[in-house]
Amino acid sequence: METVESRGTVTVSVERCKGCELCIPACPPVVLSMSSEVNKLGFRYPELSPGCTGCRACLLVCPDFVFEVFRFDTPVQHEVAS
Ligand code: SF4
Ligand code: SF4
Numbered sequence: 670m671e672t673v674e675s676r677g678t679v680t681v682s683v684e685r686c687k688g689c690e691l692c693i694p695a696c697p698p699v700v701l702s703m704s705s706e707v708n709k710l711g712f713r714y715p716e717l718s719p720g721c722t723g724c725r726a727c728l729l730v731c732p733d734f735v736f737e738v739f740r741f742d743t744p745v746q747h748e749v750a751s
Contacts, residue, residue, distance in 0.1 A: 670748045673698060677723020677740040681715055685735045688712030695730040698722055698749070720749035 686708055692715050693701050701715040708714050714735070715727070728736040 670750065673720055673722060673747050673749055675720070675722045675741065675745045675747050677738055678721045679717065679723070679727060679736045679738050681717060682735050682737070683708050683714045684710070685733050686710075686712055686714035687733050688714065689732065691730045691732070692727040692736070695726045697724060697726060700749075701727060720747050 687710065688703075688707075690703060693703060698720045700718045700720040702718065703713045704716050705713070723738055723740060725738050728738050
């Protein structure tokens with residue numbers, strides 16, 4: 670296990686996603702993976718695993734404004750698989 674410091678986290682507006690997968694390789698700690706289920710538009714969407722650092726990379730790359738980033742007042746330590 671590895672400890673990472675997180676300064677925030679994201680919400681995923683699943684129903685806005687068009688399934689382009691740009692966010693998956695953009696996430697530095699690799700905590701996004703595509704769902705096996707589809708949304709109402711028929712697209713797979715990203716699911717968030719523990720370890721998001723609030724870096725905003727997914728928000729910047731997503732063309733459909735699926736992500737919203739929240740900053741914590743105090744950074745939080747996460748245990749993630751290394
Ligand atoms: S970048 Fe946005 S639209 Fe593309 S798969 Fe990720 S969340 Fe969906
Ligand atoms: S904010 Fe950064 S760490 Fe969190 S899901 Fe998006 S790209 Fe990954």
